Structure formats: C-alpha cells, structure tokens
Amino acid sequence: MDKSFEVIVVGGGFAGVAAVKALGRSGVKVLLIDRNNYHQFQPLLYQVATAQIGVSDVTRTFRGMFQRYPSASVLTANVAAVDVQAHTVTTTDGDTFHAKILVLAAGAAANYFNTPGAEEHAYPLYSVTDAVRLGNAMVHALDAAQRNGSSGGVHVVVVGGGPTGVETAGAIAENFKYVIPKYYSDGVAANSSVHLVDMVPNVLNAFADKNKAYAARHLQQAGVRLKMGSGVTEVRPDGVDFADGTSLPSQITVWAGGLKAGAVVAGSGLDQGRGGRIDVNPDLTAPGAPGVYVLGDAANMTDARGDKLPQLGSCAQQAGKWAARNIRADLTGGQREPFAYRDKGYMAMIGRGAAVAEIGRKRIEMQGPLAFLAWLGVHVVLLSGNRQRISALISWADDYLTHSRSHVVLGAPRD
Template sequence: MEKSFQVIVVGGGFAGVAAVKALGRQGVKVLLVDQNNYHQFQPLLYQVATAQIGVSDVTRTFRGMFQRYRSASVVTAKVVAVDVHAHTVTTADGDTFHAQILVLAAGAEANYFNTPGAEEHAYPLYSVPDAVRLGNDLVRALDAAHRGGSDGGGIHVVVVGGGPTGVETAGAIAENFKYVIPKYFSQELAARSSVHLVDMVPSVLNAFSDKSKAYATSHLQAAGVRLKMGQGVTEVRPDGVAFADGTTLPAQLVIWAGGLKAGAVVAQSGLQQGRGGRIDVNPDLTAPNTTGIYVLGDAANMTDARGAKLPQLGSCAQQAGKWAARNIHADLTGGTRTPFAYVDKGYMAMIGRGAAVAEIGPKRFQVQGPLAFLAWLGVHVVLLSGNRQRISAVISWADDYLSHSRSHVVLGSPTK
C-alpha cells in the first residue's frame, strides 16, 4: 500500500538531517528514508579507522535526533527506485511512499574513475562500515607483521588522493606508525613501516593556497609521510599500486580518497547528471525540468548567485538543507522560493598532532599550526550531531593528544 507524506527526504547526511529538522519545526509531515538508522559524521571517519575516536562518537540515531518533531518519521530501508514524475520512493522491502515534494540527499560513493583493481582492492572511507573494516584490517596487518619478528617486513600503506580526506588519513596513520606502534608493538616494526600519499596533481590540498600547501607538505613529511605527487594511479593490485610512469609501490593496504560521485539512487533517477554524476541544480536547489524535486549535498552541483561552484563540504550541505526546507515550506504554503545564499566559512584540513591549515571565510584568512588545529577542533565539535558525541569526542582527543592511547580498537570478523 502506498503511503503519503508532504515531503520525503532520501538520505540522512548533513543536508537531509538539516532539511528534516527545519521541516519538523514547521510541522510539515516529513519522512526520512535511509538504509541506516543513524546519521554518520563523515569528516571524522578517518579517526575511527585509526582508532582515535569510537564509532559512537560519529553516529547518532535518527529517531533520537528527531524525537522532538512530532511530524517527522523515519524508515530504515534501502531505496531502490525514485520516480521523479510520480513523486514516489520504492524501497528494497517493496514499500512505496508518495509525497508532494521529494528531496534527494542520498550522498555519494567512492569514484574510482575506472581505475583497474581499485574497487576490488582499495579501501574507501565514506561510511562507518568502511572505517571499521579499514581499522580492523590495519590492526590485523600489524599483528601479522609483529609476529614475524625482526625477520619480518613492516606495514606499508598507500593513500590515493591528496585532498583533505587523503591528507588527514595519511597524517593520522603516519602518527600511529610514529607514536602508537612503538607503544603497542615495537620500535623495530615502526621503523620498517611506511605510509605514502599519492595523487596525479602536483601538490597536496590542491584547492588551498600555496602557503597552506607548503605547510601541509612540510608537516606531512616531518610526520613520515612519503609523497608521490604528479603521477596518476593506473592500477590497484592486491599487493600495491602502479603508476603512469611505470613505477610501483608495494602495500598491504591501499586507501582510496581519490574523489566522490553521486550514489546509485541519483544515477538511476532519470535526472540529467553533471560533473561527478551529480545533478546541476537550479539556484533555488530544485532539479531542472521537474516540479517538486530538490537535490542536495553530495548529490548536487550547487552554485552561488554569481554562478560560482559551491564546495562539497558538510557545512555547505547543512546550509543547503535548511535553505531547501525554507523553499519547500514556501511551496506548500503558496510562498516564493529564493536562491540559495551560501555563507562561505572557508576550508580546513588536519595535518597531524597540533598541526592544521585553515582558510577562513570568503576572503580566505589563512591560519596554520596550533591555532588552526584548535579552530579545526572547534568547528568539528560544533558540527557533531549531539552533546554526548561532542563530549565523548573531546575526551577522546584529549586522551589521544596526551597519551597516544588507542582504546577504541575493536576487531570484528575478517572482512576481506
């Protein structure tokens, strides 16, 4: 039986959650559909993988988030089809839901750019299961190398992608090798281990200023990260990666931080796709040539009033969710939609212990070092979804900073 709502939101990322909350405050009958029953804080998944914080620090149940909004409902199910003309959503359970307005905020998935072997052998880092799997297999590899004793090899990790996710992941793993392996395993194993950061572009953090790039490069290298920039990865193998220049790097683990594309729900929606498989939305966040369809977050290519492309950032998605809710309320009440006015808060990237880069605001006020590190912590504390998550993350960060403790390591069953 088809069930009807005023609004259905597909996907519970930053944009989807913000939209549901804003609509719930207005008393709009809204349904969120997501394959998980929790919201995940994607920017910190690399810290889950490196055991700096726990899974509970980056997740919060949707029902817990929406319990104060009586008009908001949640269905935990995988969406297998969206009809943008009939305004229906069909789940893998066979249920169909109808709404006056659909919001597609289904997020993104790893974009391997058709690189041979990447999907089969590389570790993406865009979901909680991804982070747990990577963390588990990293510890298993360390255990195996440690059992080999002084005659064994070390652990070699390649991170593909020199953007913020790749930089933060490589930096965190390098610090584990530098500080944590000697504490939990041995100094000899640490000395035999390595982490490489690779990308086809000539420098890390390509969207940042030259000053930030230079700072990040210097601190990554000081932490032990080996950089191979300006050479594209042509193949990911079970034992490493190959490059366009004919060279190879051996690795037990290859982490893919090389880019994102819109998920299957958007790809199969029938909407015309643009760069990264995302939908080039109108200034008011609606999909072109449709009625009552909004596309948000990593599923959308958004622009500001001047036509400049907006970043694929959590803060941008969150703002878009709130703005879309305002326009949806106007649709439902006979009002007028307005173009999305993004408040540019800038860019940040954590490099390592006490080191970060931040380019704040539309004029890109630049900060490096401990001050940027504190700013990064502050921004992420604010963006976390609940007070318990904020408190727990701060305690975990303090414990990690002072002691390099890794109490969050939890091994599950083998995954690869």
C-alpha cells in the same frame, strides 16, 4: 506505516538531517528514508579507522535526533527506485511511498575513475562501515607483521591529496610513529611506511600556496612519503602502479581519490553533470522535475555569482535548511529564493597540533596550532549531539596528551 507524506527525504547525511529538522520544527509531515538508522559524521571517519575516536562518537540515531518533532518519521530501508515525476520512492521491500515534494540527499560513493583493481582492492572511507573495515584491516596487517618478526612492517598507500587523503595519511603516519611502538615490537613500526599519492603536483591543491607548503612539510616530518604528479594506473592486492612506470608496495591502499553521486541519483533519470551529480537550479530544485530538490553530495550547487560551491558538510547543512525554507514556501503558496551560501572557508587536519585553514570568503590563512584549534571548534559544532561532542573532546585530549588508543576497532575476525 502511512505511505503518503508532504515531504520525503532520501538520505540522512548533513543535508537530509538539516532539512528534516527544519521541516519537523514547522510541523511538516516528513519521512526520512535511509539504509542506516543513524546519522554518521563523515569528516571524522578517518579518526575512527585509526582508533582516535570510537564509532559512537560519530553516529547518532535518527529517531533520537528527531524525537522532538512528532511530524517527522524515519524508515530504515534500501531504496530500489525513485520516480521524480510521480514523487514516489520504492524500497527493496516492495513498498512505495508518495509525497508532494521529494528531496534527494542520498550522498555519494567512491569514484574510482575506472582504475583497474581499485574497487576490488582499495579501501574507501565514506561510511562507518568503511572506517571499521579499514581499521580492522590495519590491525590484521599489524598482527601479521608482528608474527613475521623484526623484519615485518605494514605498507600503506593513500590515494588522493585532498583533505580526506591528507588527514588519513597524517593520522596513519602518527600511529606508526607514536602509537604502534607501544603495542608492537620496534621492528614493526620501523619497517612500516605510508605514502600519499596523487596525479596533481601538490597536496591540498585547492588551498593557498603557503598552506600547501606547510601541509607537505608537516606530513613529511610525521613520516608520510609524498609521491605527487603521477596518476594511479592499477591497484593490486600487494601494491600500486603509476603512470610514470613506477610502483609502490602496499598491503593496504586507501582510496580518497574522489566521489561521485550514488546509485539513487544515477537511477533517477535526472540529467547528471560533473561527478554524476545533478546541476541544480539556484533554489536547489532539479531542472525538469517540479517539486524535486537535490542536496549535498548528490548536487552540483552554485552561488548567486555562478561559482561552484564546495562539497563540504557545512555547505550541505546550510543547503538542507535552505531547502526546507523553500519547501515551506511551496506548501503554503509562497516564493522560493535562491540559495545564499555563507562561505566559512576550508580546513584540514595535518596531525598532532597541526592544521591549515582558510576562513571565510576572504580566505584568511592560518597554519599550525591556531588552525588546529579552529578545526577542533568547527568539528565540535558540527557533531550531531552533546554526548558526541563531549566524548570526542575527551578522546582528542587523551590522544594529544598520551598518544593512547583506548578505542577498539571492531570487525570480522581473521580468516
């Protein structure tokens, strides 16, 4: 394989894929390096974990995505080191690749904030592997509860009241309420519980008050028990302890408490800001490293007014396209331009037919079925291929009408 390229992109998330596609359309010789050979749609991983959709609905191979672009290559490898001054990437296989321009879009990892036991005992939800592992643990716990008879139940604690935590807790609660009774004895569902916990006083703390209240009310109606305003001090194999001296039993603790930049960024030598991410220049380049761009969850980006931009898939996707535009300018002697983010707002799925949304820069507020339809529309558009879109729509329709779970959670057998 050739080891010299015009551009190397490290990481195949929303930003990395968008950059490679845009560069490939222009005939730029670009190499994507990722540990996986597929793109994963992270906003729907909680639905994989709860068997609402299948793994194939949220994954698509990079080679399939880029087959129309002869100048784009893919390398499946783990990155050992990047040299932001020399513009080189070295893999764990010992190979070193060089580019005129380097793009770091390697995503993020769970941020446990040094909470004792969290990394060892909690389940993050940032990759397909994480989703399958969590789903597999849920199945094992339910099977164990069934063996224990009518007194057995599964207790789940979801840490983090942001969109990921809210969506995950809502999906698990609806499983306990509607799906589990179809497949397990009545006692398993009746004795199971899901708690959503956070140190802040409200769920969806960044949303408007009306949407916060709607989300909290609907979660509680679905069976989610809220414990807000007290931070987690320890995660144990059988429970979670809190700063107020209380504790909750938990066979499964899901960690949705925040993200930090991954190891590639941490080892790059670039100055790290909030969350370990790089505070990039307005044109998405890294300060002090000419010819290096940092995108997506690896970057702290701001708009023209200096306001912090959200860590959202749509923002990362726009950043990838914009970076490609600036890279083309770099390669042809043109002028880079500051990133102009088109603010599409925020949204979160709460449960069956229920969601909240704040659309656009003016934050037009929606709750309930209308927000649910908006959520569906946005996520269908963001999915990476037509097959994935059609399959997800069929799965959602089947789930909405029947509460069936035809998807199988694949994982390691019980020890």
